[in-house]
Amino acid sequence: MINVDFIIGHMNYWLFIVLMMTGLYIVVARGNLVKKIVGLNIFQTSVFMFYISIGKVTGGTAPIYPVDSQGHIQVDPSLTYSNPLPHVLILTAIVVGIATTSLALALIIRIREEYDTIEEDDILKIERELSAQDSKAHGSAMGGRA
Amino acid sequence: MIETFINIILFAMLVLTALAIVRIDQLFGVVMLSGVFSLLSALLFVTLDAVDVAFTEAAVGAGISTVLMLGTIALTARTQKKATRSGFVPFIVVAVTGAALVYGTLDMPSFGDPNAPAQLHVGPEYLAGSITDIDVPNVVTSILASYRGYDTLGETAVVFTAGIGVLVLLSGLARRRREDEEEEDA
Numbered sequence: 600m601i602n603v604d605f606i607i608g609h610m611n612y613w614l615f616i617v618l619m620m621t622g623l624y625i626v627v628a629r630g631n632l633v634k635k636i637v638g639l640n641i642f643q644t645s646v647f648m649f650y651i652s653i654g655k656v657t658g659g660t661a662p663i664y665p666v667d668s669q670g671h672i673q674v675d676p677s678l679t680y681s682n683p684l685p686h687v688l689i690l691t692a693i694v695v696g697i698a699t700t701s702l703a704l705a706l707i708i709r710i711r712e713e714y715d716t717i718e719e720d721d722i723l724k725i726e727r728e729l730s731a732q733d734s735k736a737h738g739s740a741m742g743g744r745a
Numbered sequence: 746m747i748e749t750f751i752n753i754i755l756f757a758m759l760v761l762t763a764l765a766i767v768r769i770d771q772l773f774g775v776v777m778l779s780g781v782f783s784l785l786s787a788l789l790f791v792t793l794d795a796v797d798v799a800f801t802e803a804a805v806g807a808g809i810s811t812v813l814m815l816g817t818i819a820l821t822a823r824t825q826k827k828a829t830r831s832g833f834v835p836f837i838v839v840a841v842t843g844a845a846l847v848y849g850t851l852d853m854p855s856f857g858d859p860n861a862p863a864q865l866h867v868g869p870e871y872l873a874g875s876i877t878d879i880d881v882p883n884v885v886t887s888i889l890a891s892y893r894g895y896d897t898l899g900e901t902a903v904v905f906t907a908g909i910g911v912l913v914l915l916s917g918l919a920r921r922r923r924e925d926e927e928e929e930d931a
Binding site for chain 2: 604605607608609610611612613614616617618619620621622623624625627628629630631633634636637638640641644647648651652653654655656657659660661662663664665666672674679680681682683684685686687688689690691693694695696697698699700701702704705706707708709711712716717718720721
């Protein structure tokens with residue numbers, strides 16, 4: 600089953616996966632919050648490209664019918680069209696993607712206001728100190744020796 | 746043939762851009778490169794016959810999201826701290842996930858196969874119905890606004906909710922900053 604045709608037919612899926620994993624690597628390995636969002640965007644765009652490539656038909660063209668000078672649709676039976684449904688779904692996904700990105704960026708601005716940093720390591724350090732102080736205060740309020 | 750050639754060049758540029766984003770520490774450069782990535786992906790959408798998706802990606806991905814990210818780094822920080830932890834464990838995680846995804850593609854139909862399951866259901870009905878039912882030459886438009894109008898309505902609701910969320914998160918930012926400065930002065 601593994602032959603040259605199979606590899607050529609599936610190569611584009613694997614290339615999209617390479618891009619997707621680059622985005623995932625940025626999200627996991629980098630601590631800066633803005634950079635994490637950029638990584639998520641790369642991941643997201645790769646998924647879009649993957650999805651659009653499923654709708655591509657060999658020899659097909661963009662799903663727009665030709666019109667004559669009066670604006671009436673002239674169907675040309677010799678043309679094949681790519682599947683328009685993935686295009687519509689991905690149009691919706693792009694707009695929803697920018698909405699979630701803007702929400703994430705607003706959260707980053709609020710985090711910076713509270714913690715004065717947008718590096719994940721520093722934020723975790725401050726969080727640990729705060730929770731240590733909390734449990735200390737809680738312990739002494741309960742009459743413990745902590 | 747020429748199409749395959751263009752696709753390979755675009756892919757090489759996309760991968761190089763993504764790798765540059767991994768390496769660069771200046772956030773301004775990262776944001777600019779993410780805009781470049783969006784534009785390159787818009788070009789790839791054109792070669793995949795998705796012209797509507799291409800111009801939305803160019804306008805929204807390369808335009809609006811770049812502006813929003815520039816605004817964010819102006820309000821927060823311009824550079825990232827040098828990466829201190831090792832990239833080994835994330836690399837293993839990414840490699841395993843990628844291998845699982847590649848395994849998942851082995852059952853998929855070949856690229857551009859006209860008899861793939863995705864090409865046989867609803868898509869042809871929309872293509873044929875768009876002429877008689879809706880009479881709009883662009884099939885993507887007729888699906889977006891008519892056959893799947895509820896999807897678009899839901900999308901509008903999501904964008905509205907996100908807009909309210911951003912407003913609530915950021916309202917009072919300037920006021921709180923002014924108060925902080927007055928406290929420091931006093």
